Amino acid sequence: MDISMILSKSKPHLKPYEELYKHLHQNPGLSLQEHLAAETATKHLRILDGFDVRTKIGGTGLVGILSNGPGKTVLLRADIDALPVEELTNLPYGSTKREVDVEDGIEKAVMHACGHDMHIACMLAAASTLHTAREHWKGTLVVLFQPNEERAAGARAMIDDGLYDPKRHACPSPDVVLGQHVMPQAAGTVGTRVGHFASAADSFRVTVYGRGGHASQPHVTIDPVVLAAHIIVRLQTIVSREVNPREGAVITVGSVQSGMTENIISSEAVIKINVRTVTPETRDKLLAAIKRIVKAECDASGSPKEPLFEATSSFPFTINDINVTNCVASAFTEHFGEKHDPQAPPLGGSEDFSILATEAPNRIGGKGVPYTYWNLGGTDPALVQKAKVENNSGLVPHNHSAYFAPVIQPTMRTGMEAMVVGALSYLT
Known part of the structure; x- marks a missing residue:
């Protein structure tokens, strides 16, 4: 059975995940204070029979491990922290939250201004899909929820806290590490790129x-x-x-x-x-x-x-492995068709995602496994088109803006499917 067919038979109704997303968006947590996000992910994964959930890794980080016979190990990553930004979107589920930042003791407005709440919702929907589809794949799935990405410290903290250490959290070392980020591009699209992807x-x-x-x-x-x-x-x-x-x-x-x-x-x-x-x-x-x-x-x-x-x-460089990227890109093209861009431009931002791969034990006794990272469109396509026609990129709110908020659909559906397709390109 091909991947698109597996998806169509196994994906959940997304309405509950839309409500989960709104709740997370309305109740964000600053870096090192992502308690609601971690608790939400933990609760959801523990409902799915077979997931081994390990929490409090490098702070509020956690992994869910689903072993499903012999095969490759794929790690999917989602970041979970918010930013000290006062939200100006006027959304009915917009954040009005303020909290004291443990880094400096100053009370700040808090907003999911980079879309990490969408990452969480997409990951949980993908975990449910892959759990339902267990008869169609073999191997081990690891879903990882990382704190403190915005300050470039969360991935390192999880590694230093013994993420892969057999005597600590004992997360199985992956064969590949996959991740994505919602960006101010047309919702419903995904973009991959071999080589340099983030500065x-x-x-x-x-x-x-x-x-x-x-x-x-x-x-x-x-x-x-x-x-x-x-x-x-x-x-x-x-x-x-x-x-x-x-x-x-x-x-x-x-x-x-x-x-x-x-x-x-x-x-x-x-x-x-x-x-x-x-x-x-x-x-x-x-x-x-x-x-x-x-x-x-x-x-x-x-x-x-x-x-x-x-x-x-x-933040380190993000340099996508050629073989992993081509494998995932091929699966994306087959599933998403023209909505997939295999020559996506590099991101303007930076990521600590790659540390989860470069610090992972490999099969020959050293460190470092291959990875790829792709972008996920989250902006109303009509607004993207208007910005192009008017040659005015300022019409589209970018990450870290007080106005940044992905349109829920088709962003969530596309993000969930991208995670599932990427994982199944190695697990089937």
Whole structure:
């Protein structure tokens, strides 16, 4: 029986999953605080007879393991955390939640502004489908729900907590690792790509130092705000003047903080920087250039001490394996037809998904198994078409926007089917 036939015979009614999605969207949890999402996934999997559910891995992470005879082991991954964003979608199930972030003790608005709630719903529907279809496949299915993806720490935390350690959580090492992400593309579509698919991302906090004083006496101070301003402007020349124009790279200063009031020159400024690159060589070049410029501007301003660099997060490159990607892409083309793009453009964002594969024990006694990661459209196709006709990409809310919310259908159906088709391309 082919995969599409298995799907048609085994997939559940999606209305309960739509309600589950709305509940998750309305009740998001920040990174490290994804308690409702974890409890929801755990409860659902334990209802499915045969799933071995193991919880509290690297925080709120969990796996469900379904052994179904000899064969390959396939790991499917969904991330579960939300973002500190105040939702502006006006959806009837929009989030109004606020919670204190355990990272810094500050109360924040919380929103699933990156679609991880959709990932959870699609994964649970896929788990139910594959559970129902057990007579049509052999092997071992692992469904993994990962916390703290937004801060690039969840996959590493699950590995460090013994995800694959036989003496800890003893998750069977996979032959392949598969994942997906909902993106601002037409709902009902999926896109695969061999090779580079997501950039590396490095974030850090830079503190530069001045000499504080009265706003009326600038000549006896060293103003860190002016110093920070020079740094911010000069950083933008790295990409425009030091990086090959044919290669993608982004440097973003997302936060600048200094002082508490207008009539006092403060003694320090904090700059938060995010860097995106697509090759290791450019990554090294940008990070070195940032340090060079920051130090030079501090010297030029007469800063009384060296700047302080503190790393806050680091995402690896996502580079899809050619064989795994082609296998999954072939199955997608057969099932989705023209709705599948096998030459999808790389993602603009970054992911820690690959760590679950690169740190997995392999069959020859080392580390690293192949993986592939694809995109899933989540935007009303009519809106996507209008944006194209008007040449106005700003019409389509992107991930991390206060207006980002996937249309529930056909996004959910497509995401569930993509997970099932991807898994069955190895399990049948």
